[in-house]
Amino acid sequence: MSKYEHIQQSAFDANMQLPKLNLVIFTFGNVSAIDRNLNVFAIKPSGVPYQELSPDKMVIVDLDGKVVEGKLHPSSDTKTHAVLYKHWEDIGGIVHTHSTYATAWAQAQRDIPVFGTTHADHLVVDIPCAAAMSDEMIIGDYEHQTGFQIIECLKTKELSYRDIEMILVGNHAPFTWGSTPEKAVYNSAVLENIAQMALLTEQINNNPPRLKASLIKKHFERKHGPDSYYGQ
Amino acid sequence: MSKYEHIQQSAFDANMQLPKLNLVIFTFGNVSAIDRNLNVFAIKPSGVPYQELSPDKMVIVDLDGKVVEGKLHPSSDTKTHAVLYKHWEDIGGIVHTHSTYATAWAQAQRDIPVFGTTHADHLVVDIPCAAAMSDEMIIGDYEHQTGFQIIECLKTKELSYRDIEMILVGNHAPFTWGSTPEKAVYNSAVLENIAQMALLTEQINNNPPRLKASLIKKHFERKHGPDSYYGQ
Amino acid sequence: MSKYEHIQQSAFDANMQLPKLNLVIFTFGNVSAIDRNLNVFAIKPSGVPYQELSPDKMVIVDLDGKVVEGKLHPSSDTKTHAVLYKHWEDIGGIVHTHSTYATAWAQAQRDIPVFGTTHADHLVVDIPCAAAMSDEMIIGDYEHQTGFQIIECLKTKELSYRDIEMILVGNHAPFTWGSTPEKAVYNSAVLENIAQMALLTEQINNNPPRLKASLIKKHFERKHGPDSYYGQ
Amino acid sequence: MSKYEHIQQSAFDANMQLPKLNLVIFTFGNVSAIDRNLNVFAIKPSGVPYQELSPDKMVIVDLDGKVVEGKLHPSSDTKTHAVLYKHWEDIGGIVHTHSTYATAWAQAQRDIPVFGTTHADHLVVDIPCAAAMSDEMIIGDYEHQTGFQIIECLKTKELSYRDIEMILVGNHAPFTWGSTPEKAVYNSAVLENIAQMALLTEQINNNPPRLKASLIKKHFERKHGPDSYYGQ
Numbered sequence: 001m002s003k004y005e006h007i008q009q010s011a012f013d014a015n016m017q018l019p020k021l022n023l024v025i026f027t028f029g030n031v032s033a034i035d036r037n038l039n040v041f042a043i044k045p046s047g048v049p050y051q052e053l054s055p056d057k058m059v060i061v062d063l064d065g066k067v068v069e070g071k072l073h074p075s076s077d078t079k080t081h082a083v084l085y086k087h088w089e090d091i092g093g094i095v096h097t098h099s100t101y102a103t104a105w106a107q108a109q110r111d112i113p114v115f116g117t118t119h120a121d122h123l124v125v126d127i128p129c130a131a132a133m134s135d136e137m138i139i140g141d142y143e144h145q146t147g148f149q150i151i152e153c154l155k156t157k158e159l160s161y162r163d164i165e166m167i168l169v170g171n172h173a174p175f176t177w178g179s180t181p182e183k184a185v186y187n188s189a190v191l192e193n194i195a196q197m198a199l200l201t202e203q204i205n206n207n208p209p210r211l212k213a214s215l216i217k218k219h220f221e222r223k224h225g226p227d228s229y230y231g232q
Numbered sequence: 233m234s235k236y237e238h239i240q241q242s243a244f245d246a247n248m249q250l251p252k253l254n255l256v257i258f259t260f261g262n263v264s265a266i267d268r269n270l271n272v273f274a275i276k277p278s279g280v281p282y283q284e285l286s287p288d289k290m291v292i293v294d295l296d297g298k299v300v301e302g303k304l305h306p307s308s309d310t311k312t313h314a315v316l317y318k319h320w321e322d323i324g325g326i327v328h329t330h331s332t333y334a335t336a337w338a339q340a341q342r343d344i345p346v347f348g349t350t351h352a353d354h355l356v357v358d359i360p361c362a363a364a365m366s367d368e369m370i371i372g373d374y375e376h377q378t379g380f381q382i383i384e385c386l387k388t389k390e391l392s393y394r395d396i397e398m399i400l401v402g403n404h405a406p407f408t409w410g411s412t413p414e415k416a417v418y419n420s421a422v423l424e425n426i427a428q429m430a431l432l433t434e435q436i437n438n439n440p441p442r443l444k445a446s447l448i449k450k451h452f453e454r455k456h457g458p459d460s461y462y463g464q
Numbered sequence: 465m466s467k468y469e470h471i472q473q474s475a476f477d478a479n480m481q482l483p484k485l486n487l488v489i490f491t492f493g494n495v496s497a498i499d500r501n502l503n504v505f506a507i508k509p510s511g512v513p514y515q516e517l518s519p520d521k522m523v524i525v526d527l528d529g530k531v532v533e534g535k536l537h538p539s540s541d542t543k544t545h546a547v548l549y550k551h552w553e554d555i556g557g558i559v560h561t562h563s564t565y566a567t568a569w570a571q572a573q574r575d576i577p578v579f580g581t582t583h584a585d586h587l588v589v590d591i592p593c594a595a596a597m598s599d600e601m602i603i604g605d606y607e608h609q610t611g612f613q614i615i616e617c618l619k620t621k622e623l624s625y626r627d628i629e630m631i632l633v634g635n636h637a638p639f640t641w642g643s644t645p646e647k648a649v650y651n652s653a654v655l656e657n658i659a660q661m662a663l664l665t666e667q668i669n670n671n672p673p674r675l676k677a678s679l680i681k682k683h684f685e686r687k688h689g690p691d692s693y694y695g696q
Numbered sequence: 697m698s699k700y701e702h703i704q705q706s707a708f709d710a711n712m713q714l715p716k717l718n719l720v721i722f723t724f725g726n727v728s729a730i731d732r733n734l735n736v737f738a739i740k741p742s743g744v745p746y747q748e749l750s751p752d753k754m755v756i757v758d759l760d761g762k763v764v765e766g767k768l769h770p771s772s773d774t775k776t777h778a779v780l781y782k783h784w785e786d787i788g789g790i791v792h793t794h795s796t797y798a799t800a801w802a803q804a805q806r807d808i809p810v811f812g813t814t815h816a817d818h819l820v821v822d823i824p825c826a827a828a829m830s831d832e833m834i835i836g837d838y839e840h841q842t843g844f845q846i847i848e849c850l851k852t853k854e855l856s857y858r859d860i861e862m863i864l865v866g867n868h869a870p871f872t873w874g875s876t877p878e879k880a881v882y883n884s885a886v887l888e889n890i891a892q893m894a895l896l897t898e899q900i901n902n903n904p905p906r907l908k909a910s911l912i913k914k915h916f917e918r919k920h921g922p923d924s925y926y927g928q
């Protein structure tokens with residue numbers, strides 16, 4: 001029995017949610033779960049279909065992206081996960097998908113404007129889209145650089161990964177994170193939902209009003225912060 | 233055994249219809265059921281996923297929005313339900329969802345034009361979209377004010393809640409109601425269907441003809457009023 | 465045992481296909497099946513949900529739209545079915561739905577242009593949209609007149625119901641027919657598919673080329689006529 | 697027991713994936729599997745619904761499109777398959793569908809631009825759309841000519857069938873292929889996904905940036921070629 005069994009199980013459970021929530025087809029996505037004491041994370045093996053996964057197939061990787069345990073190759077996006085875990089000490093799980101609507105916004109290279117309370121229930125700003133990388137970054141250690149591109153995007157916009165748990169990578173697709181892998185998967189599903197509704201909103205009204213600042217604040221505080229009154 | 237068991241069961245059954253009808257993901261919706269003799273209603277607890285619901289978890293609330301029985305917090309939209317029940321004496325159930333197409337129209341802050349007989353079978357006017365609230369209303373008792381915003385919108389347009397059983401709240405999402413919780417859920421599904429078809433209609437014809445007055449009248453009278461001949 | 469059992473079973477089976485093919489929600493559709501020797505047809509009862517249907521609940525109606533056998537009211541669209549059966553002697557089944565994309569084209573009051581071979585495999589012309597009816601026709605015997613509106617539309621366009629087994633009724637929704645109720649249901653599903661692809665085609669290319677005459681002819685003849693080589 | 701049982705089973709399995717992946721309704725698609733030693737392929741019979749298929753119903757055809765074994769007529773697209781197998785010696789399976797989004801691009805007669813890494817993971821150029829055929833080709837041996845139209849399109853664009861495993865046939869619908877029937881089905885599903893996301897991308901940004909050359913190269917090499925590091 002591996003001493004990493006708990007994060008393997010957690011990563012497995014979260015990975016299996018992706019096809020159920022219609023966020024992936026075939027192998028187009030991956031979830032990881034970190035153990036902050038051991039400083040390693042469990043991640044989906046590369047190119048293995050969801051129906052063939054099992055907890056013991058999750059690969060154990062350290063924060064430099066090196067495999068610690070496991071016979072399979074880890075996801076090709078592993079280094080992006082490693083960079084984010086290394087720099088963002090409070091997150092417990094990361095998800096990457098190519099979900100349809102979020103990916104379309106990423107391909108269009110646009111931030112998703114905050115048009116309604118569904119969005120404001122989860123974050124108070126537009127969902128950022130990180131710029132496409134420079135040729136240098138791409139030709140170099142690409143997945144490593146993708147992690148830095150994400151971190152840099154939040155810094156430039158003066159946003160914290162604690163408040164903003166989702167991002168689009170320009171031309172590519174979304175990444176989400178959270179205190180647990182399960183929460184990160186939830187964020188991926190919410191992002192896909194917000195992305196679809198934002199496009200529809202622009203199709204119904206070609207100049208839709210952004211959400212009022214007071215309403216953004218109200219809805220976010222309903223779910224977050226000291227006076228939140230949503231949930232149990 | 234609670235004396236509120238009948239409305240708990242009724243609210244539970246209606247809540248469980250929402251995910252089956254693809255009107256909610258996660259916890260993004262709630263249904264309530266009122267007992268007009270006891271002057272209390274049963275409503276979904278806040279933040280509890282549908283698969284974890286049971287009839288006894290439904291929270292009993294009075295028409296001022298105060299909890300009468302139940303260990304869980306009621307839905308954060310409870311005060312909106314309470315205001316509507318207090319002012320509209322003939323309704324038996326209320327539904328709130330963030331269903332995709334209806335929410336997109338709410339975010340676009342447009343009434344849904346009556347383009348066809350599917351719409352006219354259910355109501356004879358455009359489906360109203362209540363204006364976004366003033367900052368004062370939002371900062372104050374927000375969910376309470378949402379109820380008044382809905383009531384005020386119908387009054388301004390000289391519409392009766394007896395004829396119009398659905399509304400969009402600008403920037404937010406739809407509310408529907410009816411003689412029973414089941415009917416209110418039906419109205420939410422019909423609204424989502426009408427909302428999708430109205431957007432598609434405008435995409436096919438950028439200046440679609442509104443439904444003729446005579447046809448609106450005919451279809452509505454097929455289903456409602458003294459000479460109706462729809463149903464059994 | 466009713467002597468109409470065979471058409472009741474046939475109408476029941478075809479009606480139950482509508483929700484499976486995602487062509488209806490709730491009670492928004494109906495199928496009928498005719499016995500040409502007895503000159504009566506079996507049709508879905510009005511306002512009864514699909515999950516509560518059974519063969520014996522199908523109502524038997526004559527070609528003037530009068531109930532011959534059955535305790536329930538027939539579909540409110542019964543007279544439209546009756547008119548079509550009376551005038552088109554070769555059809556064995558009729559379907560009416562409010563399927564999403566076909567209804568959107570009907571609401572937009574546009575014929576569906578023939579953009580591809582999926583369309584041409586089934587009919588060689590644009591799918592016609594009958595004009596909205598005059599106030600007189602609507603105020604009079606509405607469902608009766610809907611039947612005549614359909615017949616008139618084909619006549620004006622010099623089309624035969626034998627070649628064209630689907631039509632949109634402006635502002636309303638589609639009707640389809642065929643040699644059997646099963647074939648009519650197939651036509652409803654094909655129409656919905658063509659309707660969706662035609663809208664998407666116009667969204668991808670705002671001036672899409674119509675299908676070449678030679679290709680329309682070729683594809684249609686693959687499936688129909690003396691030299692057909694499609695199917696068994 | 698037929699000596700063709702292995703390709704019948706393989707073609708059957710792959711055909712049955714089409715409805716599961718929502719790539720076909722009714723009989724609108726077909727898959728074939730070739731045995732390169734025997735120089736014959738197994739293909740779906742024409743007009744037979746997927747739920748009635750069995751491995752022994754797959755028809756065995758030679759590379760001139762002539763039936764070698766089987767009581768049923770082969771798919772009406774059989775000659776297109778035969779031409780492709782004859783000219784492209786390295787492919788093991790071919791798929792034809794009328795999947796919704798890919799068919800809409802084919803009807804719009806546009807290549808699908810490479811907007812993101814989902815596309816670049818699979819091919820490095822726009823997905824080509826073969827021009828509509830000349831009247832002569834259509835009136836002649838149509839399905840035979842469809843094969844040549846596909847081959848000609850790749851030649852003109854200086855593309856190899858080994859790199860590009862999917863194409864749109866203008867006004868018609870997609871064809872995909874691969875080393876195995878299973879891989880060809882995978883390509884059909886990927887194409888449908890890319891086609892949907894490309895349309896959405898253009899709806900979100902009416903002048904979306906094409907993917908940078910460096911990123912196209914990087915993503916493709918992750919999955920293909922000597923330095924690939926995707927998969928096991």
